[in-house]
Amino acid sequence: MSGKDPKKGKMKEVKKETGLGLSYKKDENFGEWYSEVVVSGEMIEYYDISGCYILRPWSMSIWEILHGFFDAEIKKMKIKNSYFPLFVSPAVLQKEKDHIEGFAPEVAWVTKSGDSDLEVPIAIRPTSETVMYPYFSKWIRGHRDLPLRLNQWCNVVRWEFSNPTPFIRSREFLWQEGHTAFATKEESDAEVLEILELYRRIYEELLAVPVSKGKKSELEKFAGGLYTTTVEAFIPNTGRGIQGATSHCLGQNFARIFEINFENEKGEKAMVWQNSWGFSTRTIGVMIMVHGDDKGLVLPPKVASTQVVVIPVPYKDANTQGIYDACAATVREMNESGIRAEADFRDNYSPGWKYSHWEMKGVPLRIEIGPKDFANNQVRAVRRDNGAKTDIPMANLAEQVKDLLATIQQNLFDVAKQKRDACVQIVRTWDEFTVALGQKKLVLAPWCDEEDVEKDVKARTKGEMGSVKTLCSPFDQPELPEGTLCFASGKPAKKWTYWGRTY
Numbered sequence: 001m002s003g004k005d006p007k008k009g010k011m012k013e014v015k016k017e018t019g020l021g022l023s024y025k026k027d028e029n030f031g032e033w034y035s036e037v038v039v040s041g042e043m044i045e046y047y048d049i050s051g052c053y054i055l056r057p058w059s060m061s062i063w064e065i066l067h068g069f070f071d072a073e074i075k076k077m078k079i080k081n082s083y084f085p086l087f088v089s090p091a092v093l094q095k096e097k098d099h100i101e102g103f104a105p106e107v108a109w110v111t112k113s114g115d116s117d118l119e120v121p122i123a124i125r126p127t128s129e130t131v132m133y134p135y136f137s138k139w140i141r142g143h144r145d146l147p148l149r150l151n152q153w154c155n156v157v158r159w160e161f162s163n164p165t166p167f168i169r170s171r172e173f174l175w176q177e178g179h180t181a182f183a184t185k186e187e188s189d190a191e192v193l194e195i196l197e198l199y200r201r202i203y204e205e206l207l208a209v210p211v212s213k214g215k216k217s218e219l220e221k222f223a224g225g226l227y228t229t230t231v232e233a234f235i236p237n238t239g240r241g242i243q244g245a246t247s248h249c250l251g252q253n254f255a256r257i258f259e260i261n262f263e264n265e266k267g268e269k270a271m272v273w274q275n276s277w278g279f280s281t282r283t284i285g286v287m288i289m290v291h292g293d294d295k296g297l298v299l300p301p302k303v304a305s306t307q308v309v310v311i312p313v314p315y316k317d318a319n320t321q322g323i324y325d326a327c328a329a330t331v332r333e334m335n336e337s338g339i340r341a342e343a344d345f346r347d348n349y350s351p352g353w354k355y356s357h358w359e360m361k362g363v364p365l366r367i368e369i370g371p372k373d374f375a376n377n378q379v380r381a382v383r384r385d386n387g388a389k390t391d392i393p394m395a396n397l398a399e400q401v402k403d404l405l406a407t408i409q410q411n412l413f414d415v416a417k418q419k420r421d422a423c424v425q426i427v428r429t430w431d432e433f434t435v436a437l438g439q440k441k442l443v444l445a446p447w448c449d450e451e452d453v454e455k456d457v458k459a460r461t462k463g464e465m466g467s468v469k470t471l472c473s474p475f476d477q478p479e480l481p482e483g484t485l486c487f488a489s490g491k492p493a494k495k496w497t498y499w500g501r502t503y
Contacts, residue, residue: 020356025294030237034289038166041297041361043288051164051171055281058361059167061305062284063174066202067153070176070279073198077191079149079178084131086154088123092130096257099129102223106158108171124157129224129250129276132179133258140181140272142263147187148272149180167285168242168503175280181260181272185251188273192229192247195277199231199245202279207287208300208412209233210420211244212498214472219454222276226251232471232498235289236419239440241471241500242286245279290416291385297362298384300412301405308334308341308401309358310379313351313370323374330367330379330397337398339405341367359384364408365401385412426478433487433499437461437468442500444478446493448486457488457499471498 022040024033038044043059055063071081087110094100100107103126110122125131132150140148153176161169178195182188196213203209211231221228231244254260255271264270291298301307310327314320327343334341344354351368358366366382373379377394381401385408392400425441427433436443447453447470454470461468473495484493 099224108159137260151178177278196247210417214474217470222248242503247277250274296360299362301364310343310367318371445487447497448491449494453489473497
């Protein structure tokens with residue numbers, strides 16, 4: 001009766017029609033597309049408190065891979081993990097005025113315990129500088145106590161904002177935050193760039209997302225810090241920039257406030273130089289925005305928890321058991337050679353439904369085994385990134401799949417870089433600037449590096465879309481011919497800077 005049961009056939013038909021496929025297109029309604037793809041791809045579930053999201057195993061496994069990579073790299077740098085409390089006393093939080101002003105609107109406070117009001121409300125960390133540094137001052141006494149290099153993997157809470165977006169802007173998120181103290185500025189400067197390079201690698205090598213390394217403007221730098229370096233991504237569909245991860249040199253400002261002093265080798269009292277740096281689950285949102293398409297998620301092989309899904313495609317009179325056994329053997333062989341593979345043996349779904357389901361979840365490679373493949377001792381491989389199909393002989397399958405996954409990883413990066421590069425527009429005048437913004441370009445413009453001018457650009461571009469600000473001044477600076485003028489003020493330009501609307 002297989003395949004003839006009208007009830008079964010109908011059920012499969014229904015499952016094909018409902019609940020699969022996106023109702024929004026990425027190019028037509030990006031915001032709705034994104035909201036739909038994160039839920040349909042089983043990355044998140046909405047929660048009953050606005051701005052909070054459940055990270056489902058499909059996204060949590062990506063975070064674990066990023067965590068594993070970064071944690072191993074910082075351990076090579078002799079940075080150690082620790083854990084500091086979630087709660088901050090108001091007195092400590094408010095010690096650094098610029099710092100707290102930068103975060104004040106977003107700080108969540110605990111004011112009650114049961115029915116009774118707390119005598120002193122307690123803040124929930126928006127970041128941990130003020131939590132950690134009183135103890136740095138206790139632990140650092142002499143030059144032999146330096147460098148002190150700590151990291152923690154934790155959650156932080158930032159409460160106030162207008163439009164929460166899964167992964168991109170949420171009230172609670174997971175991140176790592178590194179906090180380090182050095183005897184000299186040279187050591188501090190060197191670490192800032194070493195960490196920034198790891199952030200570039202997370203985006204470009206693991207997530208296949210191109211980023212620009214650069215320095216933030218004085219207006220956009222970390223509140224209370226000396227300077228901020230960043231990796232900036234760009235979303236071509238919306239024409240918006242997005243801060244990927246930041247590595248800050250805090251200078252000696254916090255050391256002065258928290259009295260983090262040490263006796264140097266000459267027996268003199270000196271202040272430490274400090275850094276802080278972090279990346280968060282926002283990385284996952286950037287990856288989805290850059291690679292996703294109208295069929296759903298597209299996951300780079302290096303971060304996909306399932307890199308290959310194997311689907312049996314039995315026909316009416318086929319040797320179903322033989323096909324199923326071949327699928328199981330294929331998965332076993334791939335797992336043994338380090339490929340993350342699984343088979344979908346669910347019998348209440350048609351192969352077509354399964355194809356759509358795993359495409360929605362972004363699995364990089366689908367392997368189909370039908371009667372013909374089984375007879376010819378081969379499999380059919382279908383790429384998620386471009387839909388290309390190839391037949392691969394069973395002999396040395398694992399090696400060929402490994403090569404294919406590496407090709408997919410590289411292709412995702414190349415295509416994303418091509419799209420991003422096509423959006424970069426060099427402008428020299430205000431008129432060119434406004435035209436380029438209207439065309440969703442990533443604007444690179446000569447700038448006088450004056451704070452008032454940046455504030456003026458923000459004010460002049462304010463609108464429904466949000467105002468424009470500096471994204472970063474790239475380390476990789478194009479030549480700036482003498483006499484080049486700032487696009488906004490007409491004063492002599494000092495550097496090239498990326499501008500745009502942001503998330």
